[in-house]
Structure formats: C-alpha cells, structure tokens
Amino acid sequence: MTNLHIKNGRVIDPANGIDAVQDLFIADGKVAALGTAPAGFTAARTIDATGLVVAPGLVDLSARLREPGYEYKATLESEMQAAVQGGVTSLVCPPDTDPVLDEPGLVEMLKHRARGLNQAKVHPLGALTMGLKGQALTEMAELTEAGCIGFSHAEVPVEDTTVLLRALQYAKTFGYTVWLRPQDAHIGKGGVAHSGPLASRLGLSGVPVMAETIALHTIFELLRATGAKVHLCRISSAAGLELVRAAKAEGLAVTCDVGAHHVHLTDADINFFDPNARLTPPLRSQRDREAIRAALTDGTIDAICSDHTPVDDDEKLLPFGEASPGATGLELLLSLALKWAEDLGGHHGPGDALFKALNRVTAAPARVAGLDAGHLAVGGSADVVLFDPAARWLVEAPALASQGKHTPFLGYEMLGQVRATIVAGHVAFERNAA
Numbered sequence: 250m251t252n253l254h255i256k257n258g259r260v261i262d263p264a265n266g267i268d269a270v271q272d273l274f275i276a277d278g279k280v281a282a283l284g285t286a287p288a289g290f291t292a293a294r295t296i297d298a299t300g301l302v303v304a305p306g307l308v309d310l311s312a313r314l315r316e317p318g319y320e321y322k323a324t325l326e327s328e329m330q331a332a333v334q335g336g337v338t339s340l341v342c343p344p345d346t347d348p349v350l351d352e353p354g355l356v357e358m359l360k361h362r363a364r365g366l367n368q369a370k371v372h373p374l375g376a377l378t379m380g381l382k383g384q385a386l387t388e389m390a391e392l393t394e395a396g397c398i399g400f401s402h403a404e405v406p407v408e409d410t411t412v413l414l415r416a417l418q419y420a421k422t423f424g425y426t427v428w429l430r431p432q433d434a435h436i437g438k439g440g441v442a443h444s445g446p447l448a449s450r451l452g453l454s455g456v457p458v459m460a461e462t463i464a465l466h467t468i469f470e471l472l473r474a475t476g477a478k479v480h481l482c483r484i485s486s487a488a489g490l491e492l493v494r495a496a497k498a499e500g501l502a503v504t505c506d507v508g509a510h511h512v513h514l515t516d517a518d519i520n521f522f523d524p525n526a527r528l529t530p531p532l533r534s535q536r537d538r539e540a541i542r543a544a545l546t547d548g549t550i551d552a553i554c555s556d557h558t559p560v561d562d563d564e565k566l567l568p569f570g571e572a573s574p575g576a577t578g579l580e581l582l583l584s585l586a587l588k589w590a591e592d593l594g595g596h597h598g599p600g601d602a603l604f605k606a607l608n609r610v611t612a613a614p615a616r617v618a619g620l621d622a623g624h625l626a627v628g629g630s631a632d633v634v635l636f637d638p639a640a641r642w643l644v645e646a647p648a649l650a651s652q653g654k655h656t657p658f659l660g661y662e663m664l665g666q667v668r669a670t671i672v673a674g675h676v677a678f679e680r681n682a683a
Contacts, residue, residue: 251293252276253674254286258635259632262305263608263626264615273303275631278355278674282627301668304607306338306369306632308623309616310506311482311555314371314650316359318347323559323652325362328579331651332369333515333670333678335580336634337555338617339364339622340369343428344376345403351376351387353395361397368677370632372618374401374428376414377548381405389425395445399480401428404529408434410467417477426619430482431464431489432498434528441570443516445531451522458486465492472501480617481505483556485530485541485682494549504617505549507541508556508586509578510657514538518657524565524572528556545609546593552614553589554605555582577653581644583636584663586610591664601657603638633671640666 253275261268267283268552274281274290281287292555312332315323327442341634342359345351350359356373363371377400379385389400398418407413407429420427437460444455461484468479469492470485484490484505510528515535519526526532544550558575565572567623590606615623622632644661646654 251674252291253671254292254295255298255633255635256295256301258303259305260302260625261607262625263604265338265626266611267625268604272273273625273633275633275671276675280625280627280629283625284368285483291351291367292451293318293632296635296669300637301635302638304634304636305331305611305623305625306634306670306672307336307582307610308618309337309510309556309557309579309582309610309618310552310614312337312340312342312555313345313559314342316346316362322561325366326429326558327557327650327652329366329368331577331579331649334585334650334667334671336636336667336670337579338369338470338632338634338670339372339440339620340674340678341372341374341398341618343401343403344374345381345405349381350374350397351379351392353388353391356392356397361452366455367675369672370621372396372398374399376400377402377407377427382618383407383409383412384659386412386419389419390423393425394551398620399426401482404430404432404590406432406434406464410471412460414471414475417471417475417479421475426478426479426480428466430483431461431468431484432643433460433463436460436463441527442519442532443531444501445516445534447519449514450668451519458488460531461486461489461504462492465489469496472503478502483508483511483530484550485511485533486537490540490549497549504551506552506554506614506617507545507550509553509582510544510556510576511538511541512553512589514657519569521626522569524567524658525576525613525655527547527569527572527574528576542589545589546605551617553582553609554585554614555579559649559651560654560655576656577651578656579648579651579660581650581656581663583634584665587638587665590664623679631674634667636667637666637670638665640667
C-alpha cells in the first residue's frame with residue numbers, strides 16, 4: 250500500500266466541519282493525518298493539490314451496474330470506471346438485475362467481481378420479495394450476511410399492502426432499512442411523462458403527482474403501525490416533499506433522496522420528444538423543481554444521487570413513449586451538485602453552498618446507507634476525490650466512460666472536473682490537467 254501526501258489542497262469534509270487549506274496524509278489505505286504529517290511518515294508519492302478541492306469520495310445511493318443480466322447495456326468494468334471518473338468511491342446498486350438479487354450467491358458474486366476490479370466499493374440492495382413479484386419475502390438475514398445493506402423493490406410497486414406490512418414488520422424486528430420508491434401500482438401505470446399541459450400538448454400519457462403522494466400516504470401509515478425505517482427514493486414532487494417534511498416532523502424514521510437530473514430539469518426539457526429526457530420518475534414541473542431545491546436546502550431531502558441507469562442505443566433511440574427510461578449519471582453527479590451550489594451561492598455565500606452541496610453527496614448519503622464512508626476522519630478509509638471546482642467541461646458521449654451514453658445533458662457545459670479519485674488509499678483514477 251502506497252503512502253500518499255496530498256499537499257496544499259482545500260480540504261472540505263462536511264462530516265467533520267472542515268473547510269481549510271491543509272495537507273492530507275494517507276498510509277495503509279487509511280487517512281493518517283490532516284495538517285501535519287504523523288511521526289515517521291514517509292510519502293511514496295506527493296500530489297500537489299494547489300487550486301483543487303480535496304473532499305471525501307462521493308457516495309451514490311443509486312447506480313445500476315447492469316450486471317448480472319444486462320451486459321449489453323453496461324458491464325461492471327465500464328461502470329466502475331465511470332464511477333471513479335466521476336469521483337464516486339462508494340455506490341449502492343438496486344436489485345433489479347436479471348436474475349434479481351434475491352439469492353445470497355448472486356450478491357456474493359457481484360461483490361466478488363466488484364472487489365476484483367479494485368475501484369469503487371459496491372453495496373447491493375437485496376430484493377424485498379422473491380423476483381420482485383411482490384409475493385414471498387426474501388431471506389433478508391441471509392442476504393444481509395452476503396453483503397446487502399438494505400432491501401428494495403426497485404421501480405416495482407409492492408401492490409399487496411399486506412406483503413409490504415409484513416416486510417416492514419420483519420425489517421423492524423431485525424433493524425433493516427427498506428428502500429422504496431413511492432409509486433402507486435395503478436395510477437400512472439404506463440405513463441411516460443409528468444401529467445400536465447406539456448404532456449397533453451405532446452400527446453404523451455402522464456404520471457400524475459398523486460401516484461407519488463398516494464404511495465407516500467400508504468407507506469407512512471404502515472410506518473406508524475410498524476416503526477420500521479424507510480428510505481424514500483427519488484422523490485419528485487412538491488406535494489410529495491410536503492408529506493415527507495410532515496412525516497419527519499412527526500418523528501417517523503424516514504430519509505429521502507432525489508435524482509440529480511430532477512434538481513435541474515423540468516418536463517419542459519423533454520423539448521420535442523427527446524428520449525434522453527425520459528426518466529423514472531418523470532421530470533416534473535417548474536414548481537416541483539423549485540420545491541426540490543428548497544427541500545435540499547432545508548434538509549428535507551437528505552441526499553442527491555445519480556440514479557445512474559445506462560441504456561443502450563437500441564432501447565433509447567426510439568420515439569419518446571417507446572424509449573427505455575433512464576440516463577447515465579455517475580460522471581455527472583459531482584458537477585450537477587456543484588451547479589446547484591453555484592445557483593445557491595447568491596443567497597448563502599459560495600463557501601457555505603459548496604459545503605452544503607458536498608454534504609449531500611458524501612456524508613449525508615453515507616448516513617442514509619449506514620456506511621462508514623463520506624468523511625476524512627483520521628483512521629477512516631482513505632476514499633478521497635480531488636477536483637478542480639472552477640474547471641468546465643463539455644458532456645460528450647465519447648468522453649463518458651459509462652457504456653450508457655444517453656443523458657439529457659449531452660452538449661451541456663459542466664462545472665467542476667475530477668482530477669483524481671482515491672479508493673482505500675489506491676489511486677483508482679487520475680486525469681492530467683489540461
């Protein structure tokens with residue numbers, strides 16, 4: 250293991266309240282010291298981080314790696330490279346693979362493959378029910394022993410609320426967290442865009458906001474009965490956020506995240522049927538987007554995730570309503586968080602906004618996932634990202650490491666570029682300055 254000395258960087262660690270220019274020392278894969286070198290420390294390599302931000306590696310709460318089963322869309326090799334190229338050192342992957350992650354052997358194989366690549370750390374979610382069919386519960390204890398950090402139903406609503414009730418009761422008993430994307434099983438089924446004037450004009454079938462709020466009402470009622478802990482994935486509406494805010498004030502054990510795309514885009518960005526803007530949940534109205542930004546600021550939304558979903562050309566380059574939903578996001582997560590910080594800057598001051606944005610992609614998601622990550626505490630794993638906060642880069646398909654090249658941000662200029670990503674003391678990615 251190489252000892253590293255990262256000098257002269259602006260170290261920002263929201264978990265420990267640090268924002269100062271100082272040196273960082275890494276030994277044996279762990280953070281050895283901040284500021285002054287520990288006694289006897291000898292660096293095998295020194296990295297000059299002058300002008301760069303040195304922060305904890307990003308923690309992404311939703312990144313689909315497409316293995317097993319969808320290797321034609323992406324592979325572990327391509328998506329792990331995309332992760333470190335985007336500064337992501339820990340990621341959570343949903344169980345909607347093929348076969349579904351409902352057997353311990355599948356989880357162990359995924360983790361074994363990911364470890365062998367020696368890049369970002371992969372933390373799978375196990376399926377809540379066998380095959381995501383919403384009937385028989387999985388063996389959660391065995392899946393936890395295999396490495397699952399929680400249980401999810403991915404994009405598939407649990408139609409039978411009795412099954413969901415039993416799942417939450419079981420999860421509460423053993424201290425597991427259930428990750429749910431609130432979506433009614435019937436209302437909005439088959440919809441491809443936000444229900445509103447734009448969808449009507451374009452003749453697209455809609456997903457109304459009530460599909461999210463009805464599901465939230467059901468989840469919260471079940472939480473009152475069980476006391477279980479739920480993480481709500483990809484909240485997309487102002488009305489939904491009001492319910493989450495009230496649930497938190499009531500004391501229910503809920504956290505929530507938002508997809509990075511939804512922090513910046515609205516249904517108007519569909520333009521004239523751009524399939525790259527077909528996402529799940531759909532991009533919603535300007536009012537919803539402003540509510541998302543307000544909820545990020547006041548902490549109602551705990552984390553921003555990439556919702557990375559690589560889609561191949563055959564399934565994306567189709568008429569809007571027929572295209573597969575999803576977009577690549579691992580390499581955009583940091584820049585989209587920084588863009589939010591830039592937009593906030595006028596109201597809160599640049600330093601505070603940057604600190605807040607990094608918190609939403611490091612410490613806060615790590616807390617949600619229960620991971621010892623997202624911080625630079627001495628003795629902790631040296632998962633670090635170095636980035637130039639002022640650099641600008643153009644989103645172009647050939648430059649993306651992900652096998653999925655589709656994103657509504659193609660052609661956009663992005664703020665902030667990763668220069669190096671260090672995972673457990675290993676330099677997993679490095680980019681030369683232009």
